[in-house]
Amino acid sequence: MNHTSQSVSILLPRSLREFLNETGEVTRFGIRFFKDGLLPPYEVKEFFRQCFEVGYRSLPLVGITAFIMGLVLTIQSRPTLAEFGAESWLPSMVAVTIIREMGPVITALICAGKIGSSIGAELGSMKVTEQIDAMEVSGTNPFKYLVSTRILAVTLTLPLLVVLADAIGLYGSFLAVKIKSATSFPLFWNQVFEKLTFTDILPSIIKCYFFGFAIGLIGCYKGYTARKGTESVGRAANSAVVIASLLVFILDLIAVQITDFFFEL
Protein backbone atom coordinates (compact mmCIF):
# COMPACT_ATOMS: atom_id res chain seq x y z
CA MET A 1 0.00 0.00 0.00
CA ASN A 2 2.72 2.37 1.08
CA HIS A 3 4.84 1.32 -1.89
CA THR A 4 1.91 1.95 -4.27
CA SER A 5 1.23 5.46 -2.93
CA GLN A 6 4.94 6.24 -3.23
CA SER A 7 4.95 5.09 -6.86
CA VAL A 8 1.87 7.21 -7.60
CA SER A 9 3.45 10.29 -6.01
CA ILE A 10 6.58 9.81 -8.14
CA LEU A 11 4.49 9.51 -11.32
CA LEU A 12 2.54 12.71 -10.70
CA PRO A 13 4.10 16.04 -11.71
CA ARG A 14 5.24 18.20 -8.79
CA SER A 15 2.71 20.97 -9.46
CA LEU A 16 -0.17 18.48 -9.49
CA ARG A 17 1.06 16.90 -6.26
CA GLU A 18 1.22 20.34 -4.64
CA PHE A 19 -2.27 21.16 -5.89
CA LEU A 20 -3.68 17.91 -4.52
CA ASN A 21 -1.85 18.42 -1.24
CA GLU A 22 -3.20 21.98 -0.91
CA THR A 23 -6.72 20.83 -1.76
CA GLY A 24 -6.47 18.19 0.95
CA GLU A 25 -5.25 20.73 3.48
CA VAL A 26 -8.07 23.18 2.67
CA THR A 27 -10.60 20.35 2.98
CA ARG A 28 -9.17 19.38 6.36
CA PHE A 29 -9.34 23.04 7.43
CA GLY A 30 -12.99 23.17 6.35
CA ILE A 31 -13.81 19.97 8.22
CA ARG A 32 -12.15 21.42 11.33
CA PHE A 33 -14.47 24.42 11.02
CA PHE A 34 -17.53 22.14 11.12
CA LYS A 35 -16.06 19.93 13.85
CA ASP A 36 -14.65 22.54 16.25
CA GLY A 37 -15.95 25.89 15.12
CA LEU A 38 -19.65 25.19 15.29
CA LEU A 39 -19.58 23.61 18.74
CA PRO A 40 -19.97 25.59 22.00
CA PRO A 41 -18.65 27.70 23.61
CA TYR A 42 -19.52 30.30 20.97
CA GLU A 43 -17.59 33.50 20.35
CA VAL A 44 -20.76 35.57 19.97
CA LYS A 45 -19.22 39.01 20.52
CA GLU A 46 -16.38 38.40 18.07
CA PHE A 47 -18.85 36.97 15.54
CA PHE A 48 -20.97 40.14 15.57
CA ARG A 49 -17.84 42.29 15.38
CA GLN A 50 -16.80 40.36 12.28
CA CYS A 51 -20.30 40.72 10.77
CA PHE A 52 -19.93 44.48 11.20
CA GLU A 53 -16.41 44.45 9.69
CA VAL A 54 -17.35 42.21 6.79
CA GLY A 55 -20.87 43.40 6.05
CA TYR A 56 -21.23 47.02 7.03
CA ARG A 57 -17.77 48.09 5.92
CA SER A 58 -18.21 46.44 2.50
CA LEU A 59 -21.55 48.14 1.89
CA PRO A 60 -20.29 51.38 0.22
CA LEU A 61 -18.08 49.51 -2.27
CA VAL A 62 -20.75 46.91 -3.05
CA GLY A 63 -23.44 49.59 -3.33
CA ILE A 64 -21.50 51.82 -5.74
CA THR A 65 -20.49 48.87 -7.92
CA ALA A 66 -24.04 47.52 -8.04
CA PHE A 67 -25.46 50.94 -8.94
CA ILE A 68 -23.00 51.36 -11.82
CA MET A 69 -23.59 47.75 -12.93
CA GLY A 70 -27.38 48.30 -13.17
CA LEU A 71 -26.96 51.63 -14.93
CA VAL A 72 -24.41 50.40 -17.49
CA LEU A 73 -26.20 47.10 -18.16
CA THR A 74 -29.41 48.96 -18.98
CA ILE A 75 -27.70 51.56 -21.20
CA GLN A 76 -25.77 48.85 -23.09
CA SER A 77 -28.79 46.57 -23.56
CA ARG A 78 -31.21 49.23 -24.80
CA PRO A 79 -29.95 49.52 -28.47
CA THR A 80 -30.17 45.76 -29.08
CA LEU A 81 -33.67 45.52 -27.63
CA ALA A 82 -34.73 48.66 -29.51
CA GLU A 83 -33.67 47.02 -32.78
CA PHE A 84 -36.34 44.35 -32.21
CA GLY A 85 -38.88 46.81 -30.84
CA ALA A 86 -38.62 45.16 -27.42
CA GLU A 87 -37.60 48.13 -25.30
CA SER A 88 -40.44 47.47 -22.90
CA TRP A 89 -38.70 44.22 -21.92
CA LEU A 90 -35.69 46.13 -20.66
CA PRO A 91 -36.63 46.23 -16.93
CA SER A 92 -37.48 42.55 -16.74
CA MET A 93 -34.41 41.48 -18.74
CA VAL A 94 -32.10 43.55 -16.54
CA ALA A 95 -33.83 42.27 -13.40
CA VAL A 96 -33.38 38.62 -14.36
CA THR A 97 -29.74 39.24 -15.32
CA ILE A 98 -28.92 41.07 -12.09
CA ILE A 99 -30.76 38.75 -9.73
CA ARG A 100 -29.77 35.46 -11.32
CA GLU A 101 -26.16 36.16 -12.14
CA MET A 102 -24.63 39.62 -12.09
CA GLY A 103 -25.63 40.59 -8.54
CA PRO A 104 -24.34 37.43 -6.79
CA VAL A 105 -21.21 36.98 -8.90
CA ILE A 106 -20.07 40.63 -9.02
CA THR A 107 -20.74 41.08 -5.28
CA ALA A 108 -18.93 37.83 -4.48
CA LEU A 109 -15.94 38.89 -6.59
CA ILE A 110 -15.77 42.28 -4.86
CA CYS A 111 -15.97 40.54 -1.49
CA ALA A 112 -13.31 38.03 -2.54
CA GLY A 113 -11.06 41.00 -3.26
CA LYS A 114 -11.91 43.11 -0.25
CA ILE A 115 -12.76 40.61 2.47
CA GLY A 116 -10.60 37.69 1.29
CA SER A 117 -7.47 39.81 1.10
CA SER A 118 -8.18 41.56 4.39
CA ILE A 119 -8.72 38.27 6.26
CA GLY A 120 -5.68 36.67 4.62
CA ALA A 121 -3.44 39.63 5.46
CA GLU A 122 -4.77 40.06 9.00
CA LEU A 123 -4.44 36.42 10.02
CA GLY A 124 -1.14 36.10 8.14
CA SER A 125 0.27 39.06 10.00
CA MET A 126 -1.01 37.64 13.31
CA LYS A 127 0.65 34.32 12.52
CA VAL A 128 3.99 35.89 11.57
CA THR A 129 4.11 38.11 14.66
CA GLU A 130 3.20 35.17 16.95
CA GLN A 131 -0.13 36.73 17.98
CA ILE A 132 -1.92 33.46 17.21
CA ASP A 133 0.58 31.57 19.39
CA ALA A 134 0.10 34.18 22.13
CA MET A 135 -3.64 33.62 21.98
CA GLU A 136 -3.20 29.87 22.26
CA VAL A 137 -0.77 30.21 25.15
CA SER A 138 -3.27 32.41 26.98
CA GLY A 139 -5.69 29.48 26.91
CA THR A 140 -7.89 30.71 24.05
CA ASN A 141 -8.65 28.50 21.05
CA PRO A 142 -7.45 30.72 18.17
CA PHE A 143 -9.22 28.62 15.55
CA LYS A 144 -12.58 29.19 17.21
CA TYR A 145 -11.92 32.84 18.01
CA LEU A 146 -10.33 33.93 14.74
CA VAL A 147 -11.26 31.45 12.03
CA SER A 148 -14.75 30.18 12.87
CA THR A 149 -16.14 33.65 13.57
CA ARG A 150 -14.78 35.02 10.28
CA ILE A 151 -15.96 32.12 8.10
CA LEU A 152 -19.42 32.25 9.68
CA ALA A 153 -19.62 36.04 9.37
CA VAL A 154 -18.75 36.04 5.65
CA THR A 155 -21.09 33.10 4.96
CA LEU A 156 -24.06 34.80 6.61
CA THR A 157 -23.49 38.41 5.53
CA LEU A 158 -22.70 37.86 1.83
CA PRO A 159 -26.31 36.91 0.91
CA LEU A 160 -27.51 40.09 2.68
CA LEU A 161 -25.00 42.15 0.71
CA VAL A 162 -26.19 40.51 -2.51
CA VAL A 163 -29.84 41.33 -1.78
CA LEU A 164 -28.87 44.96 -1.16
CA ALA A 165 -26.67 44.99 -4.28
CA ASP A 166 -29.57 43.62 -6.35
CA ALA A 167 -31.88 46.37 -5.08
CA ILE A 168 -29.32 49.12 -5.68
CA GLY A 169 -28.47 47.69 -9.13
CA LEU A 170 -32.15 47.71 -10.10
CA TYR A 171 -32.46 51.29 -8.90
CA GLY A 172 -29.49 52.18 -11.16
CA SER A 173 -31.31 50.44 -13.99
CA PHE A 174 -34.46 52.48 -13.28
CA LEU A 175 -32.47 55.73 -13.58
CA ALA A 176 -31.03 54.56 -16.93
CA VAL A 177 -34.54 53.70 -18.18
CA LYS A 178 -35.87 57.04 -16.90
CA ILE A 179 -33.26 59.00 -18.93
CA LYS A 180 -34.68 57.78 -22.27
CA SER A 181 -38.35 57.13 -21.48
CA ALA A 182 -41.12 58.38 -19.24
CA THR A 183 -41.36 55.17 -17.20
CA SER A 184 -42.60 55.80 -13.67
CA PHE A 185 -41.04 54.20 -10.59
CA PRO A 186 -44.07 51.93 -9.84
CA LEU A 187 -44.33 50.87 -13.49
CA PHE A 188 -40.63 49.97 -13.59
CA TRP A 189 -40.93 47.79 -10.47
CA ASN A 190 -44.10 46.26 -11.82
CA GLN A 191 -42.24 45.24 -14.98
CA VAL A 192 -39.31 43.96 -12.91
CA PHE A 193 -41.42 41.64 -10.74
CA GLU A 194 -43.64 40.57 -13.62
CA LYS A 195 -40.95 38.29 -15.01
CA LEU A 196 -39.17 37.35 -11.78
CA THR A 197 -40.06 33.97 -10.32
CA PHE A 198 -39.18 31.86 -7.32
CA THR A 199 -36.60 29.96 -9.44
CA ASP A 200 -34.76 33.22 -10.17
CA ILE A 201 -34.46 34.38 -6.57
CA LEU A 202 -34.02 31.30 -4.37
CA PRO A 203 -31.14 29.53 -6.17
CA SER A 204 -29.23 32.80 -6.43
CA ILE A 205 -29.58 33.42 -2.68
CA ILE A 206 -28.56 29.84 -1.84
CA LYS A 207 -25.43 29.99 -3.98
CA CYS A 208 -24.41 33.20 -2.15
CA TYR A 209 -24.00 31.19 1.08
CA PHE A 210 -21.55 28.91 -0.73
CA PHE A 211 -19.71 31.91 -2.22
CA GLY A 212 -19.44 33.43 1.26
CA PHE A 213 -18.23 30.18 2.79
CA ALA A 214 -15.57 29.78 0.07
CA ILE A 215 -14.32 33.36 0.49
CA GLY A 216 -14.13 33.06 4.30
CA LEU A 217 -12.56 29.59 4.21
CA ILE A 218 -9.84 30.47 1.70
CA GLY A 219 -9.03 33.82 3.34
CA CYS A 220 -8.72 32.19 6.76
CA TYR A 221 -6.80 29.17 5.48
CA LYS A 222 -4.24 31.27 3.64
CA GLY A 223 -3.73 33.62 6.60
CA TYR A 224 -3.76 30.97 9.32
CA THR A 225 -1.23 28.78 7.53
CA ALA A 226 1.11 31.62 6.49
CA ARG A 227 4.76 30.81 7.09
CA LYS A 228 7.18 33.01 8.96
CA GLY A 229 8.31 36.20 7.24
CA THR A 230 6.57 39.36 6.09
CA GLU A 231 6.65 38.21 2.46
CA SER A 232 4.24 35.42 3.30
CA VAL A 233 1.65 37.95 4.52
CA GLY A 234 1.44 39.53 1.07
CA ARG A 235 1.43 36.11 -0.53
CA ALA A 236 -1.38 34.95 1.77
CA ALA A 237 -3.53 37.99 0.88
CA ASN A 238 -2.83 37.66 -2.81
CA SER A 239 -3.49 33.93 -3.09
CA ALA A 240 -6.63 34.30 -0.95
CA VAL A 241 -8.08 36.70 -3.55
CA VAL A 242 -7.02 34.64 -6.57
CA ILE A 243 -8.25 31.28 -5.25
CA ALA A 244 -11.48 32.69 -3.76
CA SER A 245 -12.32 34.46 -7.06
CA LEU A 246 -11.69 31.29 -9.03
CA LEU A 247 -13.81 29.30 -6.58
CA VAL A 248 -16.68 31.76 -7.01
CA PHE A 249 -16.74 31.03 -10.75
CA ILE A 250 -16.45 27.27 -10.23
CA LEU A 251 -19.24 27.28 -7.63
CA ASP A 252 -21.36 29.43 -9.93
CA LEU A 253 -20.93 26.93 -12.73
CA ILE A 254 -21.97 24.08 -10.45
CA ALA A 255 -24.90 26.12 -9.08
CA VAL A 256 -26.19 26.85 -12.59
CA GLN A 257 -26.02 23.15 -13.52
CA ILE A 258 -27.88 22.13 -10.37
CA THR A 259 -30.51 24.85 -10.81
CA ASP A 260 -30.99 23.85 -14.43
CA PHE A 261 -31.36 20.20 -13.42
CA PHE A 262 -34.03 20.89 -10.81
CA PHE A 263 -35.91 23.88 -12.29
CA GLU A 264 -35.18 23.62 -16.05
CA LEU A 265 -34.17 27.25 -16.55
Added chain:
Amino acid sequence: MGASSENTAQKSPLPSKDKSLVEINGLRKSFGSNHVLRGFNLQLGENESIAVLGQSGSGKSILIKCIVGLVKPDNGELKVFGKNINDLNQRELDRMRMEVGFLFQSNALYDSMTVRHNLEFPLRRHHLSKTQLEIDSTVEEALDDVGLLHAIDLMPSELSGGMRKRVSLARTLITRPRVMLYDEPTTGLDPITAREINALMIKVQRKYNTSSIIISHDLASIRMTAQRIIMLIDGINYAEGNYEQLEHHSDPRVSAFFE
Protein backbone atom coordinates in the same frame (compact mmCIF):
# COMPACT_ATOMS: atom_id res chain seq x y z
CA MET B 1 29.93 14.05 24.94
CA GLY B 2 28.77 16.84 27.21
CA ALA B 3 30.58 18.72 29.95
CA SER B 4 27.76 18.90 32.43
CA SER B 5 29.30 16.52 34.94
CA GLU B 6 32.22 18.90 35.45
CA ASN B 7 30.04 21.44 37.14
CA THR B 8 27.58 19.27 38.93
CA ALA B 9 29.31 19.59 42.27
CA GLN B 10 29.66 23.35 42.03
CA LYS B 11 26.13 24.16 40.89
CA SER B 12 23.67 25.94 43.12
CA PRO B 13 21.59 23.30 44.84
CA LEU B 14 18.75 21.95 42.75
CA PRO B 15 15.26 21.86 44.21
CA SER B 16 14.02 18.49 45.32
CA LYS B 17 12.29 16.54 42.58
CA ASP B 18 8.80 16.77 44.09
CA LYS B 19 9.06 20.55 44.19
CA SER B 20 9.97 20.86 40.51
CA LEU B 21 7.61 23.13 38.62
CA VAL B 22 8.98 22.06 35.26
CA GLU B 23 10.70 18.73 34.80
CA ILE B 24 12.12 17.64 31.46
CA ASN B 25 13.81 14.31 30.89
CA GLY B 26 15.28 13.12 27.59
CA LEU B 27 13.31 15.57 25.43
CA ARG B 28 13.69 14.96 21.70
CA LYS B 29 12.40 16.97 18.78
CA SER B 30 13.27 16.74 15.10
CA PHE B 31 12.13 18.60 12.01
CA GLY B 32 12.78 16.16 9.17
CA SER B 33 16.46 15.33 9.27
CA ASN B 34 17.22 18.28 11.56
CA HIS B 35 17.47 16.83 15.08
CA VAL B 36 17.01 19.92 17.25
CA LEU B 37 16.68 18.37 20.71
CA ARG B 38 18.43 15.05 21.34
CA GLY B 39 17.62 14.25 24.94
CA PHE B 40 17.48 17.53 26.80
CA ASN B 41 16.98 17.57 30.58
CA LEU B 42 15.88 20.39 32.86
CA GLN B 43 14.44 20.86 36.33
CA LEU B 44 13.01 24.17 37.42
CA GLY B 45 12.37 24.64 41.10
CA GLU B 46 10.31 27.21 42.98
CA ASN B 47 11.65 30.78 42.82
CA GLU B 48 14.43 29.59 40.55
CA SER B 49 15.61 31.36 37.45
CA ILE B 50 17.35 29.35 34.73
CA ALA B 51 18.82 30.68 31.50
CA VAL B 52 19.20 28.49 28.44
CA LEU B 53 22.07 29.64 26.28
CA GLY B 54 22.94 28.37 22.83
CA GLN B 55 23.57 29.30 19.24
CA SER B 56 20.81 30.48 16.93
CA GLY B 57 18.85 27.50 15.67
CA SER B 58 20.00 25.30 18.53
CA GLY B 59 16.40 24.69 19.63
CA LYS B 60 16.06 27.04 22.60
CA SER B 61 12.76 28.54 21.48
CA ILE B 62 11.45 25.09 20.50
CA LEU B 63 12.23 23.95 24.04
CA ILE B 64 9.99 26.54 25.71
CA LYS B 65 7.31 26.11 23.05
CA CYS B 66 7.26 22.42 24.01
CA ILE B 67 6.71 23.42 27.65
CA VAL B 68 3.47 25.30 26.82
CA GLY B 69 2.30 22.73 24.29
CA LEU B 70 2.77 24.89 21.20
CA VAL B 71 5.16 22.29 19.79
CA LYS B 72 4.69 18.59 20.39
CA PRO B 73 7.90 16.78 21.34
CA ASP B 74 8.78 13.53 19.56
CA ASN B 75 9.95 11.77 22.66
CA GLY B 76 10.86 12.26 26.30
CA GLU B 77 9.09 13.24 29.49
CA LEU B 78 7.83 16.79 30.01
CA LYS B 79 6.07 17.55 33.28
CA VAL B 80 4.67 20.92 34.27
CA PHE B 81 3.42 21.24 37.87
CA GLY B 82 3.89 17.48 38.13
CA LYS B 83 1.60 16.64 35.21
CA ASN B 84 2.79 15.13 31.97
CA ILE B 85 1.95 17.52 29.12
CA ASN B 86 1.14 14.68 26.73
CA ASP B 87 -1.52 13.30 29.08
CA LEU B 88 -3.46 16.56 29.37
CA ASN B 89 -6.69 17.13 27.47
CA GLN B 90 -7.35 20.55 25.91
CA ARG B 91 -9.14 21.94 28.97
CA GLU B 92 -6.37 20.79 31.33
CA LEU B 93 -3.75 22.17 28.95
CA ASP B 94 -5.51 25.56 28.86
CA ARG B 95 -5.71 25.58 32.67
CA MET B 96 -2.01 24.78 32.89
CA ARG B 97 -1.23 27.55 30.39
CA MET B 98 -2.92 30.06 32.68
CA GLU B 99 -0.18 29.38 35.21
CA VAL B 100 2.66 29.62 32.71
CA GLY B 101 3.45 33.07 31.30
CA PHE B 102 5.14 33.27 27.92
CA LEU B 103 6.90 36.46 26.85
CA PHE B 104 7.34 36.26 23.09
CA GLN B 105 10.40 37.58 21.30
CA SER B 106 8.15 39.60 18.98
CA ASN B 107 5.99 40.72 21.96
CA ALA B 108 2.91 39.36 20.13
CA LEU B 109 0.64 42.23 21.20
CA TYR B 110 -2.73 42.15 19.47
CA ASP B 111 -2.45 44.88 16.83
CA SER B 112 -6.15 45.59 16.61
CA MET B 113 -6.58 46.21 20.36
CA THR B 114 -5.47 49.03 22.63
CA VAL B 115 -3.04 48.36 25.48
CA ARG B 116 -6.02 48.18 27.86
CA HIS B 117 -7.83 45.60 25.72
CA ASN B 118 -4.62 43.60 25.28
CA LEU B 119 -4.39 43.26 29.05
CA GLU B 120 -8.11 42.69 29.52
CA PHE B 121 -8.16 39.87 26.96
CA PRO B 122 -6.86 37.02 29.18
CA LEU B 123 -8.92 38.25 32.15
CA ARG B 124 -12.15 38.28 30.18
CA ARG B 125 -11.44 34.98 28.44
CA HIS B 126 -11.05 33.16 31.74
CA HIS B 127 -13.40 35.25 33.86
CA LEU B 128 -10.56 35.92 36.28
CA SER B 129 -12.15 39.20 37.34
CA LYS B 130 -15.87 39.38 37.84
CA THR B 131 -16.72 43.05 37.49
CA GLN B 132 -15.51 45.84 35.22
CA LEU B 133 -14.17 47.59 38.31
CA GLU B 134 -12.05 44.55 39.18
CA ILE B 135 -10.82 44.25 35.59
CA ASP B 136 -9.90 47.96 35.49
CA SER B 137 -7.99 47.82 38.77
CA THR B 138 -6.11 44.62 37.76
CA VAL B 139 -5.14 46.13 34.40
CA GLU B 140 -4.03 49.39 36.00
CA GLU B 141 -1.97 47.56 38.62
CA ALA B 142 -0.24 45.43 35.97
CA LEU B 143 0.58 48.51 33.89
CA ASP B 144 1.74 50.39 36.97
CA ASP B 145 4.14 47.52 37.71
CA VAL B 146 5.85 48.08 34.37
CA GLY B 147 5.60 51.88 34.59
CA LEU B 148 3.25 52.33 31.65
CA LEU B 149 -0.04 53.38 33.18
CA HIS B 150 -0.03 56.48 30.97
CA ALA B 151 -0.03 54.30 27.82
CA ILE B 152 -3.25 52.46 28.73
CA ASP B 153 -5.32 53.77 25.82
CA LEU B 154 -2.60 53.72 23.16
CA MET B 155 -2.45 51.24 20.30
CA PRO B 156 0.58 48.88 20.13
CA SER B 157 1.71 50.63 16.94
CA GLU B 158 2.11 53.86 18.94
CA LEU B 159 4.57 52.28 21.39
CA SER B 160 8.36 52.05 21.19
CA GLY B 161 10.13 48.65 21.22
CA GLY B 162 10.87 48.85 24.94
CA MET B 163 7.32 49.93 25.77
CA ARG B 164 5.87 47.09 23.71
CA LYS B 165 8.07 44.63 25.60
CA ARG B 166 6.90 46.04 28.93
CA VAL B 167 3.23 45.92 27.92
CA SER B 168 3.75 42.35 26.76
CA LEU B 169 5.29 41.53 30.13
CA ALA B 170 2.35 43.15 31.92
CA ARG B 171 -0.12 41.13 29.84
CA THR B 172 1.76 37.93 30.63
CA LEU B 173 1.83 38.70 34.34
CA ILE B 174 -1.81 39.68 34.64
CA THR B 175 -2.91 36.07 35.18
CA ARG B 176 -0.32 35.72 37.98
CA PRO B 177 1.63 32.82 36.46
CA ARG B 178 3.82 30.63 38.65
CA VAL B 179 6.33 30.06 35.86
CA MET B 180 7.56 32.64 33.35
CA LEU B 181 9.12 31.69 30.03
CA TYR B 182 11.09 34.49 28.41
CA ASP B 183 11.99 34.12 24.72
CA GLU B 184 14.88 36.49 23.98
CA PRO B 185 13.48 39.25 26.24
CA THR B 186 16.14 41.86 25.41
CA THR B 187 16.85 41.11 21.76
CA GLY B 188 16.61 44.20 19.58
CA LEU B 189 16.57 46.63 22.50
CA ASP B 190 19.17 49.28 23.26
CA PRO B 191 21.40 48.58 26.31
CA ILE B 192 19.54 51.00 28.59
CA THR B 193 16.10 49.62 27.75
CA ALA B 194 17.50 46.07 27.98
CA ARG B 195 18.73 46.85 31.51
CA GLU B 196 15.28 48.20 32.40
CA ILE B 197 13.65 45.01 31.14
CA ASN B 198 16.13 42.91 33.13
CA ALA B 199 15.39 44.93 36.27
CA LEU B 200 11.69 44.48 35.62
CA MET B 201 12.10 40.71 35.27
CA ILE B 202 13.87 40.55 38.61
CA LYS B 203 11.23 42.79 40.20
CA VAL B 204 8.30 40.66 39.05
CA GLN B 205 10.07 37.49 40.07
CA ARG B 206 10.44 38.84 43.60
CA LYS B 207 6.99 40.41 43.78
CA TYR B 208 5.00 37.46 42.46
CA ASN B 209 7.40 34.62 43.46
CA THR B 210 7.61 33.32 39.92
CA SER B 211 10.17 30.88 38.57
CA SER B 212 11.67 31.61 35.18
CA ILE B 213 13.25 30.01 32.17
CA ILE B 214 15.05 32.62 30.11
CA ILE B 215 16.11 32.02 26.52
CA SER B 216 18.70 34.58 25.59
CA HIS B 217 21.92 35.46 23.79
CA ASP B 218 22.38 38.56 25.90
CA LEU B 219 25.12 37.68 28.39
CA ALA B 220 24.60 40.85 30.43
CA SER B 221 20.94 39.99 30.75
CA ILE B 222 21.67 36.39 31.72
CA ARG B 223 24.24 37.47 34.30
CA MET B 224 21.72 39.82 35.87
CA THR B 225 18.64 37.60 35.86
CA ALA B 226 19.65 33.91 35.96
CA GLN B 227 20.88 31.88 38.94
CA ARG B 228 21.81 28.93 36.75
CA ILE B 229 22.74 28.58 33.09
CA ILE B 230 22.26 25.57 30.83
CA MET B 231 24.28 25.49 27.63
CA LEU B 232 22.22 23.89 24.87
CA ILE B 233 24.68 22.56 22.31
CA ASP B 234 24.02 19.68 19.89
CA GLY B 235 20.53 19.32 21.36
CA ILE B 236 21.69 18.33 24.85
CA ASN B 237 22.64 19.99 28.15
CA TYR B 238 26.25 20.43 27.14
CA ALA B 239 27.21 22.30 30.29
CA GLU B 240 25.55 23.71 33.37
CA GLY B 241 26.59 26.11 36.07
CA ASN B 242 26.45 29.70 37.15
CA TYR B 243 27.85 32.54 35.05
CA GLU B 244 31.35 32.54 36.56
CA GLN B 245 31.71 28.76 36.30
CA LEU B 246 30.81 28.70 32.61
CA GLU B 247 32.82 31.82 31.79
CA HIS B 248 36.00 30.00 32.86
CA HIS B 249 34.97 26.60 31.55
CA SER B 250 37.74 24.37 30.18
CA ASP B 251 35.70 23.38 27.11
CA PRO B 252 36.32 25.95 24.35
CA ARG B 253 32.80 25.41 22.93
CA VAL B 254 31.42 26.70 26.23
CA SER B 255 33.88 29.46 27.02
CA ALA B 256 33.63 30.77 23.43
CA PHE B 257 30.16 32.12 24.28
CA PHE B 258 31.60 34.33 27.00
CA GLU B 259 34.50 35.83 25.03
